[in-house]
Amino acid sequence: MKLLHRIKREFSGYNLLESLRRLRDRKPIQCSLYVTDQCNLDCSYCTEYDNSVPHPPLVDLETWIRKIRELGTMRIALVGGEPLLHPDIVEIVAFCRKLGFATSLTTNGFLLTESLVRDLEMAGLQVMQISVDRMTPSAATKKSFKTILPKLALFENSPISLHITGVLCADTLPESRQVLETGLQRGIPTEVRLVHADPENRFRVERGQREELERFLLEMIAAKRRGAKVHTNEAILDYQLRLLRDEPLDWTCMAGYKLFFVSAKGMFWECSMVHSNKHILEITPEDLLANYRKKECQAGCGVYCAVSTSLIVDRPRSIIGQEILSRAKRIPRMLRKSAVLANGGVGSGKG
Secondary structure, X not given: OOHHHHHHHHHHOOOOHHHHHHOOOOOXXXXXXXXXXXXXXXXXXXXXXXXXXXXXXXXXXXXXXXXXXXOOOOEEEEEOXXXXXXXXXXXXXXXXXXXXXXXXXXXXXXXXXXXXXXXXXXXXXXXXXXXXXXXXXXXXXXXXXXXXXXXXXXXXXXXXXXXXXXXXXXXXXXXXXXXXXXXXXXXXXXXXXXXXXXXOOOOOOOOOOHHHHHHHHHHHHHHHHOOXXXXXXXXXXHHHHHHHHOOOOOOOOOEOOOEEEEOOOOEEEOOOOOEEEXXXXXXXXXXXXXXXXXXXXXXXXXXXXXXXXXXXXXXXXXXXXXHHHHHHOOHHHHHHHHHHHHXXXXXXXXX
């Protein structure tokens, strides 16, 4: 991939600059659409799969996607379950792109093949998030980074922007640093997030020692400030520290307004934890705007996409400015790497 293209990618800001267009209006930034409830794995902490529920038909998904677009939504995130289980996933991506959505997909990566990646590229997929937990599987989670490491080669020179996201808890903590370092060493934006509670505010796995979790988050903050490709913004890293320290943060939740979720049955959800009995086809712009308020469930919220969007809309200058600065710090490293490659791979051996 050419140097100028790599630099442009650093500032394309799929989760950052696209948001600027929706900071001043009343239209939503993103919808997360569950294209299926089914999953090929069974991780003990997960609350978001049900293999007894059939895949929604493509015609239904297209109807819901069209409605989501009519509401003014700019981005759509295809989630599950495991989205790659849906037999029409390529067609779903292509339909989203045809309607003008910026489109991402979250997967555990186990079902990725070369032909599928090429098909998703042709369909126009822009961003893929691979969710991993540990380097090796455990009783709590099967999402092993080592299992899917060979699949990363499928994205070399791919137009799909790839990033890695892990879960931070007592079970994963011993290998979380290795997960982070493995992704960063390969030049892939990577982050590890604190595990969040289920809809009943219970943790399905042991959260871990606060001091150890805090130390790891501080290490991610330091790495990001050095210019490492830590995927999340610093405001969310700081927010997770506040969760550990029980330090309140004054913010207004935008879930159900600037971002919302649609279930695999077409139901409108404020977020992955707060559901409703209203179908997406019934939702009006006024319904969305009514969700622009502080909510009782904000305290301790672990739906980080909702928190991140809320904070960016609330304080765009500081958060976006900080993120642009951290990305700018990556450019000297990219220039050095480009120079080494131009010299036939002979360099100083530093970073």
